[in-house]
Amino acid sequence: xxxxxxxxxxxxxxxxxxxxxxxxxxxxxxxxxxxxxxxxxxxxxxxxxxxxxxxxxxxxxxxxxxxxxxxxxxxxxxxxxxxxxxxxxxxxxxxxxxxxxxxxxxxxxxxxxxxxxxxxxxxxxxxxxxxxxxxxxxxxxxxxxxxxxxxxxxxxxxxxxxxxx
Amino acid sequence: xxxxxxxxxxxxxxxxxxxxxxxxxxxxxxxxxxxxxxxxxxxxxxxxxxxxxxxxxxxxxxxxxxxxxxxxxxxxxxxxxxxxxxxxxxxxxxxxxxxxxxxxxxxxxxxxxxxxxxxxxxxxxxxxxxxxxxxxxxxxxxxxxxxxxxxxxxxxxxxxxxxxx
Numbered sequence: 233x234x235x236x237x238x239x240x241x242x243x244x245x246x247x248x249x250x251x252x253x254x255x256x257x258x259x260x261x262x263x264x265x266x267x268x269x270x271x272x273x274x275x276x277x278x279x280x281x282x283x284x285x286x287x288x289x290x291x292x293x294x295x296x297x298x299x300x301x302x303x304x305x306x307x308x309x310x311x312x313x314x315x316x317x318x319x320x321x322x323x324x325x326x327x328x329x330x331x332x333x334x335x336x337x338x339x340x341x342x343x344x345x346x347x348x349x350x351x352x353x354x355x356x357x358x359x360x361x362x363x364x365x366x367x368x369x370x371x372x373x374x375x376x377x378x379x380x381x382x383x384x385x386x387x388x389x390x391x392x393x394x395x396x397x
Numbered sequence: 398x399x400x401x402x403x404x405x406x407x408x409x410x411x412x413x414x415x416x417x418x419x420x421x422x423x424x425x426x427x428x429x430x431x432x433x434x435x436x437x438x439x440x441x442x443x444x445x446x447x448x449x450x451x452x453x454x455x456x457x458x459x460x461x462x463x464x465x466x467x468x469x470x471x472x473x474x475x476x477x478x479x480x481x482x483x484x485x486x487x488x489x490x491x492x493x494x495x496x497x498x499x500x501x502x503x504x505x506x507x508x509x510x511x512x513x514x515x516x517x518x519x520x521x522x523x524x525x526x527x528x529x530x531x532x533x534x535x536x537x538x539x540x541x542x543x544x545x546x547x548x549x550x551x552x553x554x555x556x557x558x559x560x561x562x
Binding site for chain 1: 434438441442443444445446447451452454455458459462465466485487488489490491492493494499501502523527531532533534535536537538539540543546547549550551552553554555556557558559560561562
C-alpha cells in the first residue's frame, strides 16, 4: 500500500499522485537541519554556512508565523529529507481581502529524480493553499521550467522582475 | 521646498526623485480606508465590497506582522491617498538565512499620472527593503510594464506562473 501524500481528506484527493512506498510528506521539523535539508537546498541555489543556531532562530520565526510560513518536506524510506518547498500565505486587501499563496524554494535531491517528488510536492502545496482559502497560488521560475509547472496545472501569468543589492 | 520622499537618512538619498510640493510618503494608516485607498486600488484590479470592519481586521494583521507587511501610501496636498504599494519581507533559509522583499499591489490614482508617483513609490519600497537587509527585491508584472520597472532599476529574472482556484 502506498503512502498517501494528500493534505485533503480522503474524499478529495484531487488527483495528487501517490508517493513511493515509505515516503512521507510532512511539515518541516527543527531536526531536519541535520537530516539532509541543507544538501537538498544546495541543489537549488547558494545556501551558505548556516549554523544550527541560525536555523533554529529562523525555524522559530516560521513556527511563530505559521499563518504566513508553511514549509513542507518529503522524506524517503530512511526518513531522510529528499525534497522541500515553502508556501507563503499573503493577506491582501484586493479581491475582497483575498489571500494569495506564494510557492518558494522547491528543491529535490538529485539522486531522487524520476519519482515525481517535485510534482507531488507542488500539488500538495497548491492543495494546502486551497485549504487556507487562497484564491490563487503563484510562483516564479526560469523560462526552462515553465513546462514542468504547466504539468502541475499552472499557467504563465506575467514576468518576474528583480532588483539585487 | 519639495517634500522629501526618501526613507533613508539625508546622506543616502540614492537618487529617489522628490515628490511634488505637499505630497507625502508614509505608512498606511487605518483611517485611509475612507481616504481614497479603495478607489486607488480599484485602478489596479478587483477590490470587491470590503467593509470597514474587514479592513480593520486586515490592518490589525498587517500591523501585528510588521516584520512581514510594510504598506506605504503617497498622499497629495489635500492629504488624500493617491498611490499605494506593499513590501512583504520573506525570511528564507537559502542565501545564509537571507531576506527577500516582494513588492505587491502598486496602484496610482489615474488623475495623478505624470508625477512619477509610481517610480517614487517603487524606489522607496526598494530602499525600505535595503534597510530591512533584503538581498534582493522581486515583483511580478505584465509584460507591457517591464519597461517601467527597468526605469526603476529592475531586470527580468524569470516567469510568473499562476494557479487559480
